[in-house]
Amino acid sequence: MKHPLLVSGTLIVCSVLAGCTAQEPSEPTSAPSGTSAASAPAIGGAPSPSGAPSTPSAAGETPSGPATPAAGERCHTSELKASIGPNSPGAGQSNFALVLTNASDRTCTVRGYPGLAFVNGKGEQITPDPEREPSDVRRTVTLAPGAGAWSGLTYGSPAISGVTTVTPEALLITPPDETTSISVPWTGGEVSNTGKASVPRVSPLRPGDGP
Numbered sequence: 001m002k003h004p005l006l007v008s009g010t011l012i013v014c015s016v017l018a019g020c021t022a023q024e025p026s027e028p029t030s031a032p033s034g035t036s037a038a039s040a041p042a043i044g045g046a047p048s049p050s051g052a053p054s055t056p057s058a059a060g061e062t063p064s065g066p067a068t069p070a071a072g073e074r075c076h077t078s079e080l081k082a083s084i085g086p087n088s089p090g091a092g093q094s095n096f097a098l099v100l101t102n103a104s105d106r107t108c109t110v111r112g113y114p115g116l117a118f119v120n121g122k123g124e125q126i127t128p129d130p131e132r133e134p135s136d137v138r139r140t141v142t143l144a145p146g147a148g149a150w151s152g153l154t155y156g157s158p159a160i161s162g163v164t165t166v167t168p169e170a171l172l173i174t175p176p177d178e179t180t181s182i183s184v185p186w187t188g189g190e191v192s193n194t195g196k197a198s199v200p201r202v203s204p205l206r207p208g209d210g211p
Contacts, residue, residue: 072108072109074110074111075108077182079102079104080101080175081101081182082184083099084098084184084186084188085097085099092156093154093157094155094157094188094189095152096188097153097211098114098151098153100148100151101143101146101148101209102146102147107143107144108142108143110140110141110175110205111140112176112177113132113202113204114151114174114175114176114202114205115172115175116172117129118172119169120166127166127191130153130199130201131199131202133202136203136204137204139204141205141207151203151206152211153201154201154203155191158190158198161192161197163196164192165190165191166191167186167189167190
């Protein structure tokens with residue numbers, strides 16, 4: 001036998017307690033199928049096709065390449081060619097003009113004394129280093145493409161001074177402030193190899209191809 005009052009009382013209690021039947025907690029919503037990590041913005045840059053973050057370039061960074069000498073900088077050995085003018089003898093001396101010509105396509109400069117060394121066929125130095133002419137003033141010589149600068153090479157006749165001699169195969173000419181030489185065949189005959197007399201003297205470079 002049912003008791004109507006008990007049933008209705010039960011309904012009243014359920015309504016007060018917000019219902020007798022509670023819903024089950026819902027499952028977390030999963031991401032829609034077909035969505036990959038590449039569709040989200042990557043940290044530090046735009047998404048890359050592989051989904052990995054791209055590396056941002058440094059501000060103001062530009063690709064670097066080999067440095068090109070600027071116009072007006074000193075001439076390098078690789079940009080010059082060397083030659084020796086004919087002997088202009090006088091007063092028991094031999095006099096030669098050593099010429100450096102700008103063979104590059106830029107304007108460059110030379111200043112001071114060239115380095116000189118008389119060598120044999122093996123490239124070995126066979127005479128003392130020439131002396132520097134102290135009375136001449138050094139100057140900066142600007143060489144446009146094709147222009148030249150010259151230095152005077154002078155020495156007393158070995159036959160007059162009576163010193164021993166050698167006949168060089170070549171003269172190595174080193175441009176100022178450079179370490180690489182240019183070899184020029186020597187056709188000037190015998191030179192002193194003693195360092196006591198008839199020692200060659202060299203003057204600073206000046207504009208032109210000779211006196």
